[in-house]
Amino acid sequence: MSLKLKILGCHSAIPSSSTHTTSQLLEIKNNFFLIDCGEGTQVQLRKYKVKFSKIKHIFISHLHGDHVFGLIGLISTFRLLNRETVLNVYGPLGIKEFICVQLKLTESYANYPIVFHELDSKESELIYEDKKVKVSTIPLKHRIYTNGFLFQEKIGERKLNMDAIVKHPEIEICDYQNLKNGKDFVRSDLSIISNKSLTHDPQKPLSYAYCSDTSFKPEIAEIIKNSDILYHESTFLEDRGDLAIKTKHSTAKQAAEIAKLANVGMLILGHYSSRYENLNDFKKEASTIFLNTHLAEEGKTFII
Amino acid sequence: MSLKLKILGCHSAIPSSSTHTTSQLLEIKNNFFLIDCGEGTQVQLRKYKVKFSKIKHIFISHLHGDHVFGLIGLISTFRLLNRETVLNVYGPLGIKEFICVQLKLTESYANYPIVFHELDSKESELIYEDKKVKVSTIPLKHRIYTNGFLFQEKIGERKLNMDAIVKHPEIEICDYQNLKNGKDFVRSDLSIISNKSLTHDPQKPLSYAYCSDTSFKPEIAEIIKNSDILYHESTFLEDRGDLAIKTKHSTAKQAAEIAKLANVGMLILGHYSSRYENLNDFKKEASTIFLNTHLAEEGKTFII
Numbered sequence: 001m002s003l004k005l006k007i008l009g010c011h012s013a014i015p016s017s018s019t020h021t022t023s024q025l026l027e028i029k030n031n032f033f034l035i036d037c038g039e040g041t042q043v044q045l046r047k048y049k050v051k052f053s054k055i056k057h058i059f060i061s062h063l064h065g066d067h068v069f070g071l072i073g074l075i076s077t078f079r080l081l082n083r084e085t086v087l088n089v090y091g092p093l094g095i096k097e098f099i100c101v102q103l104k105l106t107e108s109y110a111n112y113p114i115v116f117h118e119l120d121s122k123e124s125e126l127i128y129e130d131k132k133v134k135v136s137t138i139p140l141k142h143r144i145y146t147n148g149f150l151f152q153e154k155i156g157e158r159k160l161n162m163d164a165i166v167k168h169p170e171i172e173i174c175d176y177q178n179l180k181n182g183k184d185f186v187r188s189d190l191s192i193i194s195n196k197s198l199t200h201d202p203q204k205p206l207s208y209a210y211c212s213d214t215s216f217k218p219e220i221a222e223i224i225k226n227s228d229i230l231y232h233e234s235t236f237l238e239d240r241g242d243l244a245i246k247t248k249h250s251t252a253k254q255a256a257e258i259a260k261l262a263n264v265g266m267l268i269l270g271h272y273s274s275r276y277e278n279l280n281d282f283k284k285e286a287s288t289i290f291l292n293t294h295l296a297e298e299g300k301t302f303i304i
Numbered sequence: 305m306s307l308k309l310k311i312l313g314c315h316s317a318i319p320s321s322s323t324h325t326t327s328q329l330l331e332i333k334n335n336f337f338l339i340d341c342g343e344g345t346q347v348q349l350r351k352y353k354v355k356f357s358k359i360k361h362i363f364i365s366h367l368h369g370d371h372v373f374g375l376i377g378l379i380s381t382f383r384l385l386n387r388e389t390v391l392n393v394y395g396p397l398g399i400k401e402f403i404c405v406q407l408k409l410t411e412s413y414a415n416y417p418i419v420f421h422e423l424d425s426k427e428s429e430l431i432y433e434d435k436k437v438k439v440s441t442i443p444l445k446h447r448i449y450t451n452g453f454l455f456q457e458k459i460g461e462r463k464l465n466m467d468a469i470v471k472h473p474e475i476e477i478c479d480y481q482n483l484k485n486g487k488d489f490v491r492s493d494l495s496i497i498s499n500k501s502l503t504h505d506p507q508k509p510l511s512y513a514y515c516s517d518t519s520f521k522p523e524i525a526e527i528i529k530n531s532d533i534l535y536h537e538s539t540f541l542e543d544r545g546d547l548a549i550k551t552k553h554s555t556a557k558q559a560a561e562i563a564k565l566a567n568v569g570m571l572i573l574g575h576y577s578s579r580y581e582n583l584n585d586f587k588k589e590a591s592t593i594f595l596n597t598h599l600a601e602e603g604k605t606f607i608i
Contacts, residue, residue, distance in 0.1 A: 013384055014346075014381050014384055014385075015344075015346065015347055015377070016347055016350050016351075017347050017350065017351050039343060039344065039346075039347075039374070039377040040319075040343065040344050040347065042318075042319065042343075043319055043320055043321050043343075043344065046320050046321065047320075047321050063409050063410045063411070064410055064411075064412070065376065065377060065380045065410055065412065068410070069376055069377045069380070070343070072369065072373055073319070073343040073369060073373045076369045076373070077318050080317055080318055081318075094409045095409075097405065097409065098405070098406065098409045098410075101401065101402070101405045101406075102402065102405075102406070105367050105398045105399075105401060105402045106367045106368055106369055106372070106402075106448075107367070107368075107447070107448050108368065108369065143411070144410075144411050
C-alpha cells in the first residue's frame, strides 16, 4: 500500500525546455490519475516512461493554458496509439466544448470513448469513487472557476490476526472474509468471539490534496484536514504579495499556513513564477511556518 | 540577401522529447515567417533563441494536431509577454474558431490584435505581399483541406555600375533611383544612355516552397517551378507506399520526383513516420531520383 506522486511539470505560465507547466501523475490503489495537463505533458509522460494506456482518469483544475493546453495533444495521441478503453476527463464546465471543437476542426474524432465530467459546483463534491479510492473537489479561489482535488484511499479490510485465529479451530477459512469485514465470530452455541480479538486494524488510508491555482483560502483547511500530502501552489514569495493578491495566487508563506491549519503530513510547493531564480527561497519562506516542506521539481517522485 | 530556414520540428504524428512535430522558421527579407506550429513549438523557439516579437506572420498548412496544437500556447505566451503588435495567422477555414473558442474558454483574450486569414480556395492564391516578398498557397492533397506555401522574393532594384556611371559626369546622385528602377538616362540634348550600360542585373530573387502534408501530386510542380528550395514531406519510404496512399502522404521517392519535375535547386525531406529508425534511408531513396537531397533535422539551418 503506497501513494506515489510524480511531478511532470511545476512551473507557471510559460513553458521552456527546462521548466514545464503543471502536470502530475498520482499512482494510488492501482489508479494512475493525471492531474492537470500543460503543453508538452505527453512528452513528459514519455520521458518518464509512463505507459499511456494506464491513464484512465484526467483531472483538470481549471481552464488556464498552463494547466490544460497539453490535453488535446494527449487525447489525439491516445487515438494514434489505438486506445480502446474509456477516458474520463474531470474539469470545469466548458472542457467538453474546449476539446470537442478541436477534435471537430482537426477532423480527428477519438476512436475510443471519452466521458466528460463537467464541474460547476462551488461546494466540495465527490466526483470519483471505486472500491478503494475516492476523489472529491476542493473549491479554490482563482481568476477563473477552479477546483483542487482530494484523493483519498478508503479504509481497507481488517487484517487477520492469524496467531489468535489458530487458537480457535472452529473458525474456518470460509469465515475469514466476514472477519475482514469487521464481523464478530458467532459459535454454534451462539457465544461470540469479538472481531477485535481476531483482527488488526487496517492500515491508515492515505490521502493527497492538490491545490492549484488559488488565492490564500483558509476555508479549504477543513476539507483537506490531516491529508498525508498537500501540494499547494506558491507562485510568489512574500516580497510580491501584492502580485499574489492581484493575480489570485498564493505565496510560499500562505501555502505553509494552509498546511499548518490543515495539519497535513507534508507540504509540496510548486507553480513557481519565472521571476524567481532560486527555488530554495520558496522552501525557506514556507519552512518558517511549516517545517516538513518540499519543493516540486520536474521528474521528482514523492512516495508514502 | 539571403534566405534562412530553421527546422524546429520535422516528425509526424506524435511528439517526443527528441522528435518534435512540424514547425519551421523562415527568415526572408527581414520577415520571420513561422510555418506550422506543432505542440511545443514555443519551447523550440526558445531553445533556438528566436525573439518572439519578430514573428508577425504564422502560416498553418492544415488543421491536424501535429501542425497546429502549439498555436494556442504560442498565442497565449505572446499575451503574457505583453505583445502589442498585430499577429497575422493564415490557415484553413475554421482556424479562427479553433483559436477563439480556446481563448474564450480559457478567459484569456489576446491583448494584441490577431488577424485571421482563412483559406478555402482550391487554386493557388496570393495571400501575403510586401515590397520585397510575396507568399502564395500551394493546394495540396491530403485527408483534410491543406495548403503548402510558396515564399518568393520579388525582383529587386537594378544595381548601379559605378565604374560606368563615373564616366558620365552629367549623371548626378539624384538620378540614381531612376537608374535603379530601370530607366535609361536622358541627356539635356535628349540623347540617351541605355540603362543596361549603367546598371547590373539585380540579384536573382530566391524562393522557398513548403509542401506538407500531401499525397503525390505532380500538378504542384508548375506552381513551385525552379524554386531554390523545396521542402516536401516524405512520411514513408517506398516499402510502405500502400500506407502513403491510404493516409494521403508521400514517399521519399515521390518527394524527389516532385523536386525533379519542378526543377528545384534543393530538396529537403521531413515529416518522417516514427516507424523508421534510420533517416538516412530517406535520403538514399530520394537521391536516386534527385541528387541534391537533404534531411530536415531539428535545429538544422539551411541558408542560401
